[in-house]
Amino acid sequence: MNFRRLVSDAAWNDLLHRGQRRRYARATWLFQQGESPDFVIALTDGIVKITQLMEDGTETPLALRGQGEVLGEIGALLDEPRSASVKAVSECVGYVLPAHAFRGHVDRHGLNPTVYRLAIQRMHENEQLRTALTRLPPQARVARVIRYLAAEIGERGDDGTVALHLGMSRDELAAMASMSRSSAMAVLRALHDAHVLALGRERLVIRDSAALTELSEG
CATH class of the missing domain: 1.10.10.10 (Winged helix-like DNA-binding domain superfamily/Winged helix DNA-binding domain)
Structure with missing residues (x-):
């Protein structure tokens, strides 16, 4: 499940139309933990790695995401610093949209329930995985x-x-x-x-x- 699969063609195409196309080389940081949530990225090609810096200073990989994902959306909606970092693990193409424009896009297409559902699903999947790893x-x-x-x-x-x-x-x-x-x-x-x-x-x-x-x- 990702953002693209949950929204209509019209909503997805409108999101891309309002963004600026950008290419990211392999190993490039798209954004880093703690930064201001000034923009979101709609990923149309490539794979990125989500990582988080722990209190002991170690960087832990959390997930991989592919095309059809929107990156940084929760921070943009809540106006809170990035909770994780995103790095390209292959050459990627994304459409960059300012946070305020993304919030307008969500309101215009009535996507608040969709974004909420996706965020909860991600949390649930991660919790299930973490729980399983303690007993398996x-x-x-x-x-x-x-x-x-x-x-x-x-x-x-x-x-x-x-x-x-x-x-x-x-x-x-x-x-x-x-x-x-x-x-x-x-x-x-x-x-x-x-x-x-x-x-x-x-x-x-x-x-x-x-x-x-x-x-x-x-």
Whole structure:
């Protein structure tokens, strides 16, 4: 679920029409935690990584988002500083809209319930994932995180496989699964050997979605 899937073609096209098209190179920060919420970005191409700086100074990846997402909308609506940072993990294209113009767009198209629903859904998904990671064994943790990411940015092939351009290190993937890098790598190798996954440097392919789902339930 993302913003594009929840709004009409007219509302989405109007949003793009009122924004300024901008291209972001890989590894570029779109905005950073703590900044003023002066604008939102409607992402039309590419994948971004959402990260949050913790109190101990570590940067933790929270999610990946793809085309059809609106970034920074909650801060713009609440007029509060950015709660997380967004970084391009591939070349991206987005339409930048000033915060006041986005608020006008939401009012004009009656989208307040839609934005609220999406925000609650995101919170619910994140809470479910965090809760699951406290009780699941290592293999199930990694499988659950990969399923979560696949739901957001997975590209389904004609052969039934699902490709994920992660754009994150193994350390970051391990952090998302609340485990050490060595433990996460051991699980990934086991899933690769079992032909559930095919591993690349910053990319992986889900070969057997049914098996991954079963494993993710612990």
